[in-house]
Amino acid sequence: MLMTLGTLLQRDLTLVVRRPQDALTVVGFFVVVIALFPLGVGPEPELLRRLAPGVIWVAALLATMLSLARLFADDYRDGSLEQLLLAPEPLTLLVLVRTAAHWLMTGLPLVLVSPLLAVQLGLRPEEIPVLMLALLLGTPILSLVGAIGAALTLGVRGGGVLIALLVLPLYVPPLVLGAGALDAVMHGADAQTHLSLLSALLLFALVTAPWAAAAALRIMLD
Amino acid sequence: MPPQALSDECLRAVDLAAERGDRRLFQHLGFTLAPGQLLQVQGANGSGKTSLLRILCGLSRPARGAVYWGEEPLARVEGGIGSCLSYLGHRDALKDELSVRENVLFAARLGGMIAGREAADAVLARLGLTGYEDLPAGILSQGQKRRVALARLLLEARPLWVLDEPLAALDAQASAILREALAAQLAGGGMVILTTHQAVDVPGDCTCLRLPDGIEVATAC
Amino acid sequence: MAERGVQWFRFAAPARFYGLAGRLVPWLAGVAMLLFAFGVYLGLAVAPPDYQQGDSYRILYIHVPAAWMSMFLYLLMAAYAVIGLVWRIKVAQAMARAVAPTGALFTVLALWTGALWGKPTWGVFWVWDARLTSELILLFLYLGYMALHAAIDDRRRADDASALLALVGVVNVPIIYFSVRWWNTLHQGASIRVTEAPTMATIMFVTLLVMTLACWLYASAVILARARIEVLEREHHSAWAQAVLEKPE
Numbered sequence: 001m002l003m004t005l006g007t008l009l010q011r012d013l014t015l016v017v018r019r020p021q022d023a024l025t026v027v028g029f030f031v032v033v034i035a036l037f038p039l040g041v042g043p044e045p046e047l048l049r050r051l052a053p054g055v056i057w058v059a060a061l062l063a064t065m066l067s068l069a070r071l072f073a074d075d076y077r078d079g080s081l082e083q084l085l086l087a088p089e090p091l092t093l094l095v096l097v098r099t100a101a102h103w104l105m106t107g108l109p110l111v112l113v114s115p116l117l118a119v120q121l122g123l124r125p126e127e128i129p130v131l132m133l134a135l136l137l138g139t140p141i142l143s144l145v146g147a148i149g150a151a152l153t154l155g156v157r158g159g160g161v162l163i164a165l166l167v168l169p170l171y172v173p174p175l176v177l178g179a180g181a182l183d184a185v186m187h188g189a190d191a192q193t194h195l196s197l198l199s200a201l202l203l204f205a206l207v208t209a210p211w212a213a214a215a216a217l218r219i220m221l222d
Numbered sequence: 223m224p225p226q227a228l229s230d231e232c233l234r235a236v237d238l239a240a241e242r243g244d245r246r247l248f249q250h251l252g253f254t255l256a257p258g259q260l261l262q263v264q265g266a267n268g269s270g271k272t273s274l275l276r277i278l279c280g281l282s283r284p285a286r287g288a289v290y291w292g293e294e295p296l297a298r299v300e301g302g303i304g305s306c307l308s309y310l311g312h313r314d315a316l317k318d319e320l321s322v323r324e325n326v327l328f329a330a331r332l333g334g335m336i337a338g339r340e341a342a343d344a345v346l347a348r349l350g351l352t353g354y355e356d357l358p359a360g361i362l363s364q365g366q367k368r369r370v371a372l373a374r375l376l377l378e379a380r381p382l383w384v385l386d387e388p389l390a391a392l393d394a395q396a397s398a399i400l401r402e403a404l405a406a407q408l409a410g411g412g413m414v415i416l417t418t419h420q421a422v423d424v425p426g427d428c429t430c431l432r433l434p435d436g437i438e439v440a441t442a443c
Numbered sequence: 444m445a446e447r448g449v450q451w452f453r454f455a456a457p458a459r460f461y462g463l464a465g466r467l468v469p470w471l472a473g474v475a476m477l478l479f480a481f482g483v484y485l486g487l488a489v490a491p492p493d494y495q496q497g498d499s500y501r502i503l504y505i506h507v508p509a510a511w512m513s514m515f516l517y518l519l520m521a522a523y524a525v526i527g528l529v530w531r532i533k534v535a536q537a538m539a540r541a542v543a544p545t546g547a548l549f550t551v552l553a554l555w556t557g558a559l560w561g562k563p564t565w566g567v568f569w570v571w572d573a574r575l576t577s578e579l580i581l582l583f584l585y586l587g588y589m590a591l592h593a594a595i596d597d598r599r600r601a602d603d604a605s606a607l608l609a610l611v612g613v614v615n616v617p618i619i620y621f622s623v624r625w626w627n628t629l630h631q632g633a634s635i636r637v638t639e640a641p642t643m644a645t646i647m648f649v650t651l652l653v654m655t656l657a658c659w660l661y662a663s664a665v666i667l668a669r670a671r672i673e674v675l676e677r678e679h680h681s682a683w684a685q686a687v688l689e690k691p692e
Contacts, residue, residue: 007331011320018319079313085281086304088334148611152604156594165590166608169583170615173622180629201618212611219603222282243597244680 004089005097012101022070023105030063030110034117045122052121053131053182060110060135061171064142067106068167069160071098071150072217081154085221091214099140099147099210107139123186130185130195137198138178144209145170151216173201231292231306232256233278233382233413239286240273247273248433249286257381260404260414262422265433271417272312274433275386278415279309305334307382314371318360322351322370325359329374337377345376349399364391372396376403383407385416457674458683460534464667471664478657485650499563506556508655509549510574512662513581514616516546520588521613524606533677534670536602539609540592541670545662547585553578573627577620584612598677 016023037055038048075081084094114135115128123131149167153159181194232254239249247270255261263271276282278289280296280303289296296303316325323342330337346355349369354362359370368391375383383404389397401424404414408426422428486504493500520542527536557575558568569575588605595601678684 003336004332004334007328011317011328011332014324015317015319077313078317079311079315080317082281082309082311083315083329083332086279086302086307086309087332088301088305148607152591152608153594156591157596158594162587162590162594165583166587169580169587169619170611172580172619173615176622176626180626183629208614212607216604216607219600219607222600222603241599 001089001093004087005093008084008094008097009101012098013104016101016105022067023109026063026067026106027109027113029066030059031113031117033059033062034121038121049122049186052118052123053179053186055121056114056117056131056135056182057138057175057179060139061142061168061175063110064106064139064146065164065167065171067102068146068150068163069153071102071147072154073150073159076154076221081217082221085217091217092210095147095151095214095217096206096210099143099213102147103140103143107135107143110139111135123182127182127185130191131182133195134178134181134191134198137195137202138174141174141198141202141205142171144205144213147213148209148216151213151220154217154220156220174198177201230257230411231381233415234290235278235287236290237287238274238277238284238289240270240277240282241285242270242273246285251287251431251433253429253431255382255413255415257411257413258408258427260408260416260422260424260426260428262428262430263415263417263433264419264430265417266435269433269435271433272386275309275384275415275417279303279307279384281309301334306380307384308333308375308378308380310371310375310383310385310388312386314367315374316359316367316370318358320359321356322346322359322362323355325370326373326377330377333374333378335378341377342373345373346370348376349373350395365393365396368392369396372400372403380412382413383415385414387417389418389420457533457678457681461671461674461683461687464671468664468668468671471660471667475657475660475664478653478660482650482654482657485646485653490646490650491644496564499560502556502560504650504654506553506560507651508658509556510553510578511655512658513546513550513553513578516542516549516662517581517584517616518613520546521609524602524609528603528606528610534674536606537670537673537677538666539606540602541666541673543585543589543592544669545665547582547589549658549662550578550582550585554582571627573624576627577623580619580623581616584616588612 034055037051041047041051072081075084085091087094111132114131118128118131146163146167149163149170152166153163156162177194177198181191181198184191184194234252234254236252238251240247251274253261263274265271273282277284280289291299291303291306294300299306315329317328320328323339323346326342326346327337327339330342343352343355346352349372351366351369351373354366359367362370368388372388375385388400392400401422404416404422404424405426407414408424416422482504486501490501490504492498520539523535523539523542526532527539554575557572557578561570561575562568588608591608592601592605595604675684675687679688
């Protein structure tokens, strides 16, 4: 069983390595969107600092959302998804592995470049670990919940736009908690509560989202 | 691990009906497929051949009726029905970025079987793909891609093959190889269900199921 | 008990549902209209002005029932969707789809009246109050459900996919609601407190109750009427639907 799951992870990561532009586009989008904000609202350091948590998190939400269309669509188009449904392993676990691969190629890079953007937006060095930790806990939630939306829009007309409407409202809790964690430390408070709640949310998503996405895949391939 | 030895279970379809949108494709369709038998599904375009095959694999739910593997309904087969059959759909399920060998190996391992490089190369050689093992699948022609998809079938060696238009895009040489493989599958006690517009022409116990054009009851031909 | 079980399933049969709903709709609609008229009379003429907000508070007689209905209908929609998904009962699938537009309508109404109320109370049409924000997200959830159903051509797949989405939504609604409320308290936003006033007069309470009942009856009438057409469309191959279509009432 572990062999099958390992094979899927290996295969997905091999595909990312062979076609790195997919992952790079997502990070590129994240960086560009954040770079546009100072141009829009002005360069005052205090204002940028004040906006930083929200700007970084909303950009992360949008970047993840853009990458969701690829989560199952390629496999759907070339017929691999049918083979995945027929695999002897529980589909829920396969979806979990696929989502993990997705996070490694989209979510993790966002976490890794975030310190750079944080410095640009005027965050202090001691605030950066909290930002990274919150993103580390939050971006997997975005991938997991997004997998449900990606599965539900497979083969659907205008799926790319529809996925935004389905998924973005569900992104409210991680947005509030993630941006709130950074906001708390910026105001000299403790981010402990935010981070704990974010962890709880991640656990909940880990248990429930792959199941829902697997059910959605079965429905859409029926 | 899935059973590698061919089993003696039958595939039974009981009173199947399928719908697409509001249109009923076929109804009251039933048959039993025993080890060593081949079933060729025929019918006009849009008569529901692919729908039937997907139902038999458990990918789609029938509007009515049920499919049994031995005594068990499909959904309750131990290890999933996927461990008893290989399904080849319209699309080849190949990744353009992976090499031919990687495609075959990943597919077989995802199906739950341990396959080595030598086994994969042997199967590829049997399909006339020697020398292509390390090339990315994206540069192959349509017919060559189909051959790679067939390689997965041979490597997995499941009791039941469900093949949707396996002869499409194959040249004479590849068709002959496929017919040989089908004959070997039947001789070894395996089962085959396929759709094709051509004559199957395989020695062994072959029956033919013609799907109705309208909403008539399916008849044997 | 066995008898009642049989009765229930006969009621869930599409043909029975079609007939029953057809008889119920005019009554529900009629009583809803009477109650609306009575509620408007109570709200505008009988109930006294609020000692702080004067007459502007009267919009709560629409705003509060609309907000309640919007949440109640989402739960109802999800319940029908899940029943339809698990037990494949056609009437439940039709009901789930029929509830969505009415739920969205009440959500818009709650947002709209909330904005109209905001102007005299806070001087602006929109504040990021916890309830208004949650209501806005609820509207997005309704829109997502309807858009997904509309985007999928195959009806069975559309029913199943949107039912799953409704289930995911209903699990997330409390999480979203609490995170928004928490966000709101952290940022010291404004909050609507009128309904929580301990001194709410009996007449105000009665008016609110009458209006809520009217909204509920109206929703039932519209939803049943819509589900009826939906059932007929889904069953148009069957003998009873053909009979209905050939001989319109």
